[in-house]
Amino acid sequence: MKKILNDPSYAVDEELDGLVSLYRNSLRRISGTNIIVRKDSPKIGKVSIISGGGSGHEPMQCGFVGSGILDAAIAGDVFSAPPGEQIYRAIKEVDGKNGVLLIVNNFAGDIMNFKLAEELARGEGIDIQHVIVNDDVAVSIKENRRGVAGGILVEKIAGAKAEQGATLNAVREVAQRVIDNSRSMGVGLSACTLPRTGKPLFELGQEEMEVGIGVHGEKGVERTKLKTADEIAKILFDRISTDLNLTLGDEVALLVNGMGATPLMELLVFSRNVVELLAAAQISIFRSIAGSPVTSLDMAGVSLTLLRLDEEMKEMLLAPESTPYFPKII
Amino acid sequence: MKKILNDPSYAVDEELDGLVSLYRNSLRRISGTNIIVRKDSPKIGKVSIISGGGSGHEPMQCGFVGSGILDAAIAGDVFSAPPGEQIYRAIKEVDGKNGVLLIVNNFAGDIMNFKLAEELARGEGIDIQHVIVNDDVAVSIKENRRGVAGGILVEKIAGAKAEQGATLNAVREVAQRVIDNSRSMGVGLSACTLPRTGKPLFELGQEEMEVGIGVHGEKGVERTKLKTADEIAKILFDRISTDLNLTLGDEVALLVNGMGATPLMELLVFSRNVVELLAAAQISIFRSIAGSPVTSLDMAGVSLTLLRLDEEMKEMLLAPESTPYFPKII
Numbered sequence: 001m002k003k004i005l006n007d008p009s010y011a012v013d014e015e016l017d018g019l020v021s022l023y024r025n026s027l028r029r030i031s032g033t034n035i036i037v038r039k040d041s042p043k044i045g046k047v048s049i050i051s052g053g054g055s056g057h058e059p060m061q062c063g064f065v066g067s068g069i070l071d072a073a074i075a076g077d078v079f080s081a082p083p084g085e086q087i088y089r090a091i092k093e094v095d096g097k098n099g100v101l102l103i104v105n106n107f108a109g110d111i112m113n114f115k116l117a118e119e120l121a122r123g124e125g126i127d128i129q130h131v132i133v134n135d136d137v138a139v140s141i142k143e144n145r146r147g148v149a150g151g152i153l154v155e156k157i158a159g160a161k162a163e164q165g166a167t168l169n170a171v172r173e174v175a176q177r178v179i180d181n182s183r184s185m186g187v188g189l190s191a192c193t194l195p196r197t198g199k200p201l202f203e204l205g206q207e208e209m210e211v212g213i214g215v216h217g218e219k220g221v222e223r224t225k226l227k228t229a230d231e232i233a234k235i236l237f238d239r240i241s242t243d244l245n246l247t248l249g250d251e252v253a254l255l256v257n258g259m260g261a262t263p264l265m266e267l268l269v270f271s272r273n274v275v276e277l278l279a280a281a282q283i284s285i286f287r288s289i290a291g292s293p294v295t296s297l298d299m300a301g302v303s304l305t306l307l308r309l310d311e312e313m314k315e316m317l318l319a320p321e322s323t324p325y326f327p328k329i330i
Numbered sequence: 331m332k333k334i335l336n337d338p339s340y341a342v343d344e345e346l347d348g349l350v351s352l353y354r355n356s357l358r359r360i361s362g363t364n365i366i367v368r369k370d371s372p373k374i375g376k377v378s379i380i381s382g383g384g385s386g387h388e389p390m391q392c393g394f395v396g397s398g399i400l401d402a403a404i405a406g407d408v409f410s411a412p413p414g415e416q417i418y419r420a421i422k423e424v425d426g427k428n429g430v431l432l433i434v435n436n437f438a439g440d441i442m443n444f445k446l447a448e449e450l451a452r453g454e455g456i457d458i459q460h461v462i463v464n465d466d467v468a469v470s471i472k473e474n475r476r477g478v479a480g481g482i483l484v485e486k487i488a489g490a491k492a493e494q495g496a497t498l499n500a501v502r503e504v505a506q507r508v509i510d511n512s513r514s515m516g517v518g519l520s521a522c523t524l525p526r527t528g529k530p531l532f533e534l535g536q537e538e539m540e541v542g543i544g545v546h547g548e549k550g551v552e553r554t555k556l557k558t559a560d561e562i563a564k565i566l567f568d569r570i571s572t573d574l575n576l577t578l579g580d581e582v583a584l585l586v587n588g589m590g591a592t593p594l595m596e597l598l599v600f601s602r603n604v605v606e607l608l609a610a611a612q613i614s615i616f617r618s619i620a621g622s623p624v625t626s627l628d629m630a631g632v633s634l635t636l637l638r639l640d641e642e643m644k645e646m647l648l649a650p651e652s653t654p655y656f657p658k659i660i
Contacts, residue, residue, distance in 0.1 A: 002519040002536065004596040004632055006558045011599060014559075018598035021605040022584070022618040026660055058594035066660070189332040195595075206332065228336045229344075254352070261591040263628050264388035264655075265345050265525075266334040272348035288352040291655075298593050300628075302334055322660055325594075325621075330356055330396070330652055 001193040001200065001261075001298050008195035012055045012077055019062055023324045026066050030093060033086050034075040036062040041071050041094040047162040047171045048072070048094045051103040051155060052087060053110055054079040056192075057215055059325030060152060060294045068321025069159035071096075078194060078297070079216045081109030087117035095126055099168030101175065102130035103154055105147025107216075127168055131158075131175045135184040135305065137243045138212030138221050146214050149257040149294040150182040150305045153317075156326065160319035161312075174312060181313075183240045186303025187232055188213040188220060188259060192296050211235065213259075213303075215296045229266070233273035236304040244306060246283055253317060254278070254288040255305035260295035262302055267291070270302055287317055289327040331523040331530065331591075331628050338525035342385045342407055349392055353654045356396050360423060363416050364405040366392040371401050371424040377492040377501045378402070378424045381433040381485060382417060383440055384409040386522075387545055389655030390482060390624045398651025399489035401426075408524060408627070409546045411439030417447035425456055429498030431505065432460035433484055435477030437546075457498055461488075461505045465514040465635065467573045468542030468551050476544050479587040479624040480512040480635045483647075486656065490649035491642075504642060511643075513570045516633025517562055518543040518550060518589060522626050541565065543589075543633075545626045559596070563603035566634040574636060576613055583647060584608070584618040585635035590625035592632055597621070600632055617647055619657040 005011050016036065020029045028039050042048070051061045052074030061073035071094040076082035091100055100121065104114045114130060121128045134142070135150030158175035166174075188210040191200040194217070201217040204210065209227065210220030227235070246252070256271045258264070267290045278285055286309055294303075307313070317329055335341050346366065350359045358369050372378070381391045382404030391403035401424040406412035421430055430451065434444045444460060451458045464472070465480030488505040496504075518540040521530035524547070531547040534540065539557065540550030557565070576582070586601045588594070597620045608615055616639055624633075637643070647659055 002539070002556055002630065004519065004559045004562060004592060004600050006560050006599065011595060014602050015595050015598035018600070018602035018605070018620070022586075022598070022601050022620055023660065025617075056595065058598070063594070189334065209332070226332055229334045230336050232334060256352075260593045261628065261630075262334060263590045263625055264393070264622075265341060265386065265627070268345035268348035268352070268388065269336065269341060270334050270348070271352050272344050275348070275351040287355075290348070290352055292594075295593055297595070298591065298630075300332065300591075324658060324660060328654060328658075330353065330654060 003195060005195055011195045012075060016062065016075060026322065033089060034082060035072060035086055035090045036065045037072040037094055038065055042096045044096045045098050046096045047098055047166065047168050048096050048100045049103065049159050049162050050090055050100060052082045053105050054081060056297045057295050063325030064155055064323050066321065066323030068163045068319060069155050069323050069326050081107065081113045084113040084116035087114055088120045091117060091121045091126065099127040101158060101168060101171050103151065103158065103175065104130050104132050105151055106132050106134040106145060129168060129172045131172060131179055133179055135182050136214065137183045137185050137239050148184045148215050149255055149303050150184045152293050153182055153253060153255065153307050154178045157313050157316040159321065160316035178307060178313060182305060182307040183244045184303050184305040185236045185239050186213050186301055187211050188299055188301035190300040192217040192260065192299035213301060215294060217296055217299060229270045230273040233270055233277060237274060237277045240304060240306050244308060246308065248282040250283045251286050251309045252283055253307040253309055254285050256290040257294050257303045258292035259299040259301035260292060261298045261300045267302060274304060286314055287329050289329060291327045293327050333525060335525055341525045342405060346392065346405060356652065363419060364412060365402060365416055365420045366395050367402040367424050368395055372426045374426045375428050376426045377428055377496065377498050378426050378430045379433065379489050379492050380420055380430060382412045383435050384411060386627045387624050393655030394485055394653050396651065396653030398493045398649060399485050399653050399656050411437065411443045414443040414446035417444055418450045421447060421451045421456065429457040431488060431498060431501050433481065433488065433505065434460050434462050435481055436462050436464040436475060459498060459502045461502060461509055463509055465512050466544065467513045467515050467569050478514045478545050479585055479633050480514045482623050483512055483583060483585065483637050484508045487643050487646040489651065490646035508637060508643060512635060512637040513574045514633050514635040515566045515569050516543050516631055517541050518629055518631035520630040522547040522590065522629035543631060545624060547626055547629060559600045560603040563600055563607060567604060567607045570634060570636050574638060576638065578612045580613045581616050581639045582613055583637040583639055584615050586620040587624050587633045588622035589629040589631035590622060591628045591630045597632060604634060616644055617659050619659060621657045623657050
């Protein structure tokens, strides 16, 4: 797969420069780091929300920095956790003296580096907590579940709560409730290509797909024959709704996420069937997102996320935000 | 290229169903047609803004229906103009009795069908005008220039003006001014694949790219060796800024548009250099968009659009809108 890049070694550095030069009214980059912060940070008296992770998932996470979502995001190298010292630096930079929540995806490297930063910050008297996003039902053992697209709903709801002036405990509590009530699963139709190597991470035949992919170009848990949009929707919906124990009368937020190289036409065709499956199960949809907020470089594919809602989450989903790339919720 | 579809013959029908089922609070589809309208239409007393064109460019145009942008959009089949009778039907449906503006891309089929609908509507006493978008500088003869990504800036500015209660003449006048002051050009790194055939529209070597592509999967005006992001930015910037006669002190809106299969990482790397080129020319950027609002199915590639701004356009760019997919301007 050809790419629009200069020296691939500088792709992450250059894209972060690109991001802040396009959105200079609202974002700034801390010089010499891969930390993107709200231009108006620190917001004194507000709980700060920080996330981060490997690059290659754009716009997640740096594109979600702004009022109502993240105070800071730290980008690692492609598919690599950001260094602990940069996470610590981000905490110090945006700390509004009323507590910090770290939203961490469940990958060994991220957990280790965020924990290190959290301990350093706590040692300095910063009131800091974390939540771990693990929405990927493709992995059966719960503690091994990866954090995938569902994390953006955690960020949205926790971000809105913090923006409204809630305490750290209240923000952490609603973030954890979102995690407990959301599940995701995805399929890949093509492998992605790392900028440095220029080669696809695996080979997949013209009539094959991977079911249960992560967001780091991994293969899925199973390789099958390529299926129709409706068949894919059914596979993902069944796995998620069973795991989440969705029942008649539940109300959900629906997130359909493209993996980077899948056009919106296909996401909308896929969504149509998901909406029908939810209607047939008498589960109502409060709001929907279909787009590509959490990508895996140039992988073709789609993931489905469902979040069972309560009244507080619904209110937070509709709260205003101002970030370059958080998807619209209308 | 594999696709997430059912029967490809129904791809457009199914994606429109998907769109309105996801965004049922704000959109509706007129039964038996490919017309998407604001749910709260007709808006009596407001000038109605209508656009449309072939499918395969999602989210353009149907994803831009909503408050502040379009009152209605009509989707043709993939890369085909919508039928005149559906355009006429859309006009009748959203007419708010204070005039209608059609925003038409400069393709023979679109021009013919929109003109037909316009004449029918005028015959019934509807006050109706049109503008023709022709921003593609890859074509040297001005009257043959295609309407590409720049059309979304016309829609945004005309849409905002109409929402504020301006007259049809005032809306048409500012729309024309946007057209007169905007230019676009793009490159393709891969061909797109039509849903019905499943085959790429042309073959391109691993080290080649097409310069001056349209948005219907056409080849460019020239095939060259694959260049770096910075080199591509320079080629497009030079052509556009010369044609637009940009001069020191001008203020522009910047639109970087991915063609469907290009991840945001690459668009941001490309954008970084465009911002540098503008700075070097002492042209200031008022606001930027980088995303994939105007696609060509699953083509990989990027286009650049620059719009020279005046005070009225700047005010309209910042006006609120509420559509599923119009890119954020922050």
